[in-house]
Every structure is written in C-alpha cells, then in structure tokens.
Amino acid sequence: MNTNHAMKRWLSPSRLMGIAVALFLIWFIVAFLMYPNLSLLLKTFIKDGSFTFEPFRQLWHSGKAMKSLLNSFILAFSLMITVNIAGVFLVMVTEYFDIRGAKILKLGYFTTLVCHGIILIAGYQYVYGPSGVVTQLLMRIFSDLDPNWFTGYGAVLFVMTFAITSNHVIFLSTALRRIDYQTIEVARNMGASEFRIITQIVLPVLKPSIIAITILNFHTGITALSSPMIQGGDHFQSINSIILILAGSEYSRGVAAALSIILGLATFLILTFLMRKDMDENFTAVSKVSSRIQKKKIANKPTNFLMHAAAYLLFVIYLLPLAIIFVFSFTDSYSIANGIISLDRLTLSNYIYVFSQPNGYKPYLVSLFYCLGAAVLVVVLCLIVARILHKSNNKLVTRSLEYATLIPWLLPSSMIALGLIYTYNTPKWLVGNYVLVGSIWIMLLAYIVVSIPFSIRLIKASFFGIDGSLEEAAKSMGAKTFYTFRRVILPMILPTALAVIALNFNGLLVNYDVTAFLYHPLLQPLSIVITSSVSENAVSSEVDTKAVSLVYSVVIMIISSISLYLIYGRNSNR
Template identity: 60%
Template structure:
C-alpha cells in the first residue's frame, strides 16, 4: 500500500507541479529545438506589454503604501484606540472577508462606474461631470486599497491583541504621549506581521487581474490581463509565457528576500509575562474628532457597496439599468429565477462542484503527505515537502499557462489524453494552487499530536490505518474541516484562474459575474449577478462563523 501511495504522489508531482512548468520554459525559449531570445525581442518591441509591466509594478508599490496606511488605521480603530461604536465599525471593515475578487470589483463598478449609482447622483448635481471618471490607475488603486485590507484585519488584529500591556503602561509612567507609544512601542512589535503583509500586498499588486480588467480601461492594463490577451492568440503565446515567467521570477525574488529579512531580523518580544491590552483613549479632543470622522467615513466606503448589492438584488432590471431605487420596483423574481431556472442556477452548480471537489481532493492529498512528513524524516520526505510547496512560489497565471501549453496535445504521463479544453483542467488547477496553504495548516496540526498516543495504539495491536482513522484523525479533524471550508469558500467565485481554463459550456460564477460588468450585459443578467453576490456573501459569512466564530463562543 505504501509503495502505491508513493508512486501516485510522484506521478502527481511530476505531472502537475514539475512537468508543466519546465515545459513552459522549453516552449518559450526552445520553440525550434534551440535556445532563442526571440520572445524577449518581441516583448521589447511591444509597447502594450512593456506598459503592462510598468503598470503592474507601479500598482504593487502603490498598494504597499495605501493598503498599509488604511489597514493599520482600521486595526487601530477597532482594537487599539477607544472609539465610539467600534463594534459597528468592525462590521463594516470586515466586509472584505465575505466578498472579494471579481464580486467586490463589480460592486464598486456598479456604485462608481459610468452608469453607477454615485455617478448618476453626481451628474444630477453637476451636469458637466465626466461620467467615465472612475476608470484607469486611480480607480484600480482605490478599489484594491479597500479590497486588500483583509490580511490586516485578520493577522494584524491578532498581533495587537498579543502586545504586552505592561510595556505600554511603563511608557505612560515615563511620560510618553499616546502617539509616541504607538510609534515606538506598538508598531515595532507589529513589524513581523506588517512585513509579511507587505510582501503579500506587493505580490497581489503584481498579479492583479479582476480590477485592472474591469476598471483599468485601455490605458491601464497590468501583466495578467495582458497575459490573458496574448494567450488567446496562438502566435503570441510565447509573449504570454514570457510575461508569466517574469511574474514568477519577481515572485521568487520577493519570497527569497522575505525569508532573508526574517532570518536576519530580530522581532522577538522580550516580555515573559503578558497582560491583556486595554484600549487607549485619545486625549487630544481635536485629534479625537478627526479620528472618529475618518473612522466613520471609511465605514461608509466599506459598507455602501455591500448594502447596494443587497438592496438592488431585490429590484427589477429597469432599476438596475438606470441605477434608481423605488419600492414600486421591489421584487423577489430574481431569487425565484435563481432557484427555479436551470440556466440561472447552473453557474452555481458548476462553481460548487469545482470548489467542493478541489477542496476535498486537496485535503485528502495533503493529509497523506502531512502524515508522511510527521512519521518520516528522510530524503524522500524532504523532497516531497519542497515539491508540494512549488505552487506557493509561482503565480496562478504561470500555473494556468503551463497546464494549457503542456496538455493541449496527448501526453504519455496523462495516459495520452488531452486536458486543455476539458472541464478537468480547471479542477486540477484549483487543486494545485490550494496545496501549499493546506499542507502548511495540516502539517502544523499533525505536529501538535502527542506521539505517546500513537505509541499506545500500536502497543495495543492497532494497525497503521486504524490508528490514523481512530486516533489521529479525530484530533486534527477541527483543523481539517476549517481548512476544507476556507478552500471551498476561496474558490467559489474564483476568476483569476478560471478565466484561463474554464469550459465555455460550464461557466463558473466568477466568469458570469465578470461578464455582467460589460456595458452590453442585459439588465436581467446584472440582476442575477446581484443575487449571486448576496448568496456568496451568505455562504462566506457562514463559513467564517464555522471556522472562526465558534472559537469565541
């Protein structure tokens, strides 16, 4: 049995983690059997491609600044300063946890776009107002700034709660002001979390797809939308591959840099006994008013798109097309249509299949791998772990292109079957990108198990599989179910990978929602998209409660 598992693992690693990526390099630089730099020449002669590279790096640098400013401010408002209505503010700031990606971008476009609710309101006040104001670099930066604070509200909040309050009290007793303590005591302790979040933000900006594609317009396209454009043409696939490789190299350099800084840095707290942090009052009345005003202004920015999506999901196509709301146009037809018409519900079934199947498969796969890593410490286990972390080093675009180019013809390793153009290639892509996160979580869960439990089971004559099923699995089951739920939730409305690999007859939700943002989309299609978005938010809220909420009950 062990040999069969080892062979299957080696086949999976070679077929999906190694071969497609090496084949992508070969196809790009050895297209005619000999090494060629022709893709670089084509790239340097393409103004569109060079601009996309410049735009991606500009967006990445900008996001690092804007998201960190907003994200740190949100966390301080909710968890550090004594702000009136902090619990209500928290609900608004945490909305990005229940909707994101193409769903969030489409919501902001409905609000601020050419035919958006806010734009129409501004046109009524200022008739000469430019209706196309919300597009390009600033629109993309605005949306992504408020979309990417999720990591702050999760990781930075936890970091603040772990600060030793005694150090703050000591600084106060020495006469330090509130903001001096914040700058010299609090923020330095948050440095590890901030550094990790900053790297993730930079990578997010480099790999942005939905926002530039929907809001960037012709003048602001980033690498991934350009890769998608080039990949649709056989003659320019080498350009798409080269851009994906450049994105991958940038990712590797950043992750290497991050590991070096973490290794060289000293971020450890010297406190031995920690006291629970207490919220700090802002003594300066003027500053207190300004902070409260900014806090509630940001709350409005976060909450309005969500509220409008919910409200307009109950209106007809006319109200949505004209961005007007009237009780006379209130209807439940959109929800009835979703659950009674097969064509309307089909994208949900497709997305549920892909999200559930990939989440279940990757959990089973990583449970096996985690068990091997927990039980053995040899060259095979080391190679196995590093191989499984390969997708963590590669952007999803590179993974998608590798699968497309490699399996568009019959391959022996795939039983002489073609994957490109089938419904299965997207499923494999979802599995691949979920592996690193799932493995890290489940491996950590395994290493919390007391080894004496397994030894006791063995001494009682229990077999390996029986011990795993009856002793080990029940212990790690809560962590396993949590990871399963997060993986399912994360890919239910995925667009960035799906746009490269989806089957035209089986469009997942991400594709359907993106298509509804097109100016030529019908009112009914837009109405149904709002319903999709509301249901997705409900599912996401339930998932987050099951994973996080019950822990605090």
C-alpha cells in the same frame, strides 16, 4: 525460509499500499507541478531545436505589454503604502484608541472577509462605475462629469487598497493585543507623548506582521487581474490581464509566456525575501502579555473629531459595495442599468429565477462541482503528504516533498494556467494520451494545484501538534497502521481538515485568476458569470444577467459567512 518471509513482508497489503501511494505522489508532482512549468520554459526559450530569446524580443517591442509590466510594479509599490496606511488605521481605531461604536466599525471593516475577490471588485463597479449609484448622484450635481471617471490607475488603487486589508484586521489586530500594556503605562508615567509611544513601543511589536503583510500586498498587486480588467480600462492594464488577452492568440502566446515567466521570477524573488525577512524578524514578534491593552481616549477634541470622522468614512466605503449588491439583487434591470434605488422597483423575481430555472442555478452546480470537488480532493492529497512528512525519517524525501508542494506558492496563477494549457493541448503519455485542454478536468486539476500550499501548511501543523504517545499506545495494543490512523489520528485532525475544506471552498468560489484561463465555455462558474455581468463590453440585453449575478454574489456571501462562523465563531463563543 528467510527469503519467503522477506517476500511476504514486501508483498504485504500495507507495503503495497505504501508503494502505490508513493508512485501516485511522484506522478502527480511530476505531471501537474513540475512538468507543465518546465514545458512552458522550454517552449518559450527553445524553437526549432535551438535556443532563442524571440518571445522576449517581441515583448520588448510590444508597447502594451511593456506598459503592463510598468503598471503592475507601480500598482504593487503603491499598495505597499496605501494598504498599510488604511490597515494600520483600521486596527488603531478598533483596538488602540477609544472610538465610539468601535464594535460596529469592526463589523464594517470585516466585510472583506465575506465580500471579497471578484464579488467585491464588481460591487465597487456598481457603486462607482458608469452606471453606479455614486456616479449617477455626482452626475446630477455635476452635469459635465464623465461617467467613466472611475477608471485607470486611481480607481484600481482605490478598490484594491480597501479590498485587501483583511490581513491587517486579522493578523495585525492579534499582534496589537500581544503588547504588554504595563510597558505603555510606564512610558506614559515617564512623560512620553502618545506619538512616541506609538512609534517606539507599539509599531516595533507590529513590525514583523507589517513586513509580512506588506510583502503579501506587493505580491497581490503585481499579480492583480480582476480589478485592472474591470476598473483599469484601456489605459491601465496589469501583467496578468495582458497575459489573458495574449494567451488567446497563437501568434502572441510566446509573449504571454515570456510575461508569465517574468511575473513568476518576480514572485519567486518576493516570496524568498519574505521568508528570509520572516526569519530575521521572528524574535521581535513574541511578546509576553501580563496585562490586556486598554483603549486610549483622544484628549484633543479636533483630533478626536477627525479620527471619528475618518473611521466612519472608511466604514461607509467598506459597507457601501456590500449594501449595493444586496439591494440591487432585489431590483429590476432598469434600476441596475441607471443606478436607481426605488422601493417601487423591488422584486423577488431574480431570486425566483436563480432557484427555480435550470439556467439560473446551473452556475451554482458548476461551481459546486469544481470548488467542493477541488477542496475535498486537495485535503485528501495533503493528508497523505502531511502523514509522510510527519512519520518519515528520510530527510531527502521529506524536504523534496515539502519543496514540491510549495511550487504553486512560488509561481503566479497565470504561469501555472499557461503551463497546463501549453503542455496538455496535445496528447501526453503522462495523462494517458488524453488532451486536457477543453475538457472539464483541467480547471479542477488547476484548482487542486493552487490550493496545495495553503492546505499543506495547516494540515501539516495539525499533524505535528498531535501527541505521539497516543499513536504509540495504539500500536502497543496491536492496532495496525491504517486502523491507528483511522481511529486515533484522523479524528484529532478532522476539525482542521474540515476547516481547510471550507476555506478552500470559499476562496475557489470567487477565484478568477485561474478560472479565466481554464473554464469550459459551456460550464461557466460563478466567478465568470459575475465578471461578465460587469464587463464594459456588456450590452443592454445582458442587463438581466447583471441582476442574476447579484443574487449569486449575495448567496456566496451568505455561504462565506456561515463557513466562517462554523470555523471561528463557535470556537470563540466557547
């Protein structure tokens, strides 16, 4: 009797569902998070059954590859300085000092939230590139100016400095608002100078956020791909751009794998340092605010003038790429090729083509399939994982599952992409002996993989913010587990889940780091079309493609703006 009861309990629908979910998660983690990266390591270090360092020997003797290593570290360390200088200045002129037109300035500084990634990189190229508006203007003034003046290390550093200050305008502004203004007032009443107040009161409160943002900027610099490819030219290529080139050749794939392993190791060490630094500095990040900070007027007139001039100069720098993209989307091929803005050449033909011709809207459909599909599927996956982390009492299971979901965060996108390419270019029983390389599914899977860490962090936080008594009350009234989840838990976390879908969708639309390695030649997404249109190798017959790519960019910016408003804007207005 007891045996039959135990059998019925083990064969209950909920138990079978739990087993199926557990088996699926184990398969997914092994097949797409662990095995491809381990396979990449084995293929790099083991050849003909014996251990070898041959790929690293080839790397050492490859001047171009070694230079790309040096370039990436130089760029990363440089960005730690330049982005902090620009970012802290933006926050101070919009939140701390009384600058005229601060609200307008803030709108300009926030444009990197809607015009980002490959769109922004391309926008800077249309402004400062060989046929850019600024370049054409300068060439009229300085006839001997080289049209390719905006290339190399300086150009990449300039573009990336102003492209990745979003973290400052979001997180550093929030940290600044937590400062107790009464502390600043007391310091002023005691005769402290403004410089001393900033260095001894303001910056210590901002320090934890600055440290976290600095390390993230270092990570962004060392894994940079799109800007070095577009603005770097032949003299300043990054690790990822060289990996992308080398991965296309069977002979040099070993060197590409070796580079990706070095990049992965550097990324792992950087993020490990970040997490330890976060734990060490967390105690300083909390500030009890009893009075809201009041903006300080700059009494010294020359200083006040210089601050205003610098603030509005940065405003122009931030706004110019977005404005050029928008204006050029209404112009013809001649205007784009020559960097000319003329009312006589404004046209709607680019928009008509994009929204009426199959070849025009095909990249949208491709991106919609990949980006929206991955955004929804990764949230469904993370809902399952987060539910297990929330309810399971087995520490070994929860820790193993949580660490597994962090794997894509600890590895660069190029290493993840190469792992999938080198592993699933032949039939593997893990995926039913199906060759994923060259199929439409490999990029979708990669999008899901790289989106997991960000998604799981937000969804997990939402689960742990739910009052446990609500679920207990539902169970006490006889509700089954799935019914409780569907009618009680899911409605509470649905806003977070929808927000994560929107944010992932926006990010994947302009994703180039993964897309460049895995896209199907016949199904090019928007990021590839936009990048191809600003390539130095683009010929005159591709000029119309440039015009169309600008329309794509404008529509993506509109989508991003709407998504951000739906996520943040409506809540802020309540």
